[in-house]
Amino acid sequence: MSVARIRRWKVWAAASAAVVGLALPTVAASPAAATTTAYDATYYKNAVGKTGTSLKSALHTIIRNQSTISYDAVWNALKSLDQDPNNTSNVLLLYSGTSRSKSLNGGAVGNWNREHTWAQSHGSFGTSAGPGTDLHHLRAADVQVNSIRGNKDFDNGGSAVSGAPGSYTDSNSFEPRDADKGDVARMILYMAVRYEGGDGWPNLEPNDSTSNGSVPYHGRLSVLKQWNEQDPPSAFEERRNDLVHSAYQGNRNPFIDHPEWVEAIW
Numbered sequence: 001m002s003v004a005r006i007r008r009w010k011v012w013a014a015a016s017a018a019v020v021g022l023a024l025p026t027v028a029a030s031p032a033a034a035t036t037t038a039y040d041a042t043y044y045k046n047a048v049g050k051t052g053t054s055l056k057s058a059l060h061t062i063i064r065n066q067s068t069i070s071y072d073a074v075w076n077a078l079k080s081l082d083q084d085p086n087n088t089s090n091v092l093l094l095y096s097g098t099s100r101s102k103s104l105n106g107g108a109v110g111n112w113n114r115e116h117t118w119a120q121s122h123g124s125f126g127t128s129a130g131p132g133t134d135l136h137h138l139r140a141a142d143v144q145v146n147s148i149r150g151n152k153d154f155d156n157g158g159s160a161v162s163g164a165p166g167s168y169t170d171s172n173s174f175e176p177r178d179a180d181k182g183d184v185a186r187m188i189l190y191m192a193v194r195y196e197g198g199d200g201w202p203n204l205e206p207n208d209s210t211s212n213g214s215v216p217y218h219g220r221l222s223v224l225k226q227w228n229e230q231d232p233p234s235a236f237e238e239r240r241n242d243l244v245h246s247a248y249q250g251n252r253n254p255f256i257d258h259p260e261w262v263e264a265i266w
Helices: 003-020 053-065 072-081 143-149 178-194 221-230 235-248 260-264
Strands: 087-092 099-101 114-115 138-143 171-174
Touching: 053 178, 053 260, 072 114, 072 138, 087 138, 114 143, 138 143, 171 260, 178 221, 178 235, 221 260
Parallel strands: none
Antiparallel strands: 087 099, 114 138
């Protein structure tokens, strides 16, 4: 069953249940199937076969070896990383899926800017080199949609977001469109493994709250895990992961290569 059909089923079932007083079954995604990659015998060799905190620790040791760039340099990096495969003059925007000219980067209405998927206030790391410029969670996004998302945690539900069909928001959470749900989950969980309190940066961790504010946590973990299962890595994500690794930071997002490791850790 597609995510869109699940959403429609839940609305119909909720209405039916309210009439007859029935309890609703939980709709859950199946665990991601185990994968193998060309990096398992080299890059991930010290992580393969581990689970839980041992796997998280091994992955942290692997991916913390990265190069950093300035916040200004992020503009050009995103023009390459988020390039629309059907129009190389454009970038594809997170949350809306809109294809927009690379030249329209900035802060005005109709522009795209740099979205910190792990909100920079969740740990107060700002835009300094490190988590503030980590390309594995920075994405091109419409200025107004980015403002609506703000620093909210991620969860299901809310009212429709203007300019981002399929996205929803309420007072303390944001739900991206179905095509971006897995992307968001894997970006958030990458940050939680990469930043463990060393390098002068806060220890970033996922939790099940939607009121994290300025503490170094991001939610909602239970929903992010579902999104990882429901929206597997796309060719766009995989290309992006390869480019961040080969052309910019020298590290990878392990949850794009091995989405099953989300469940293995959390």
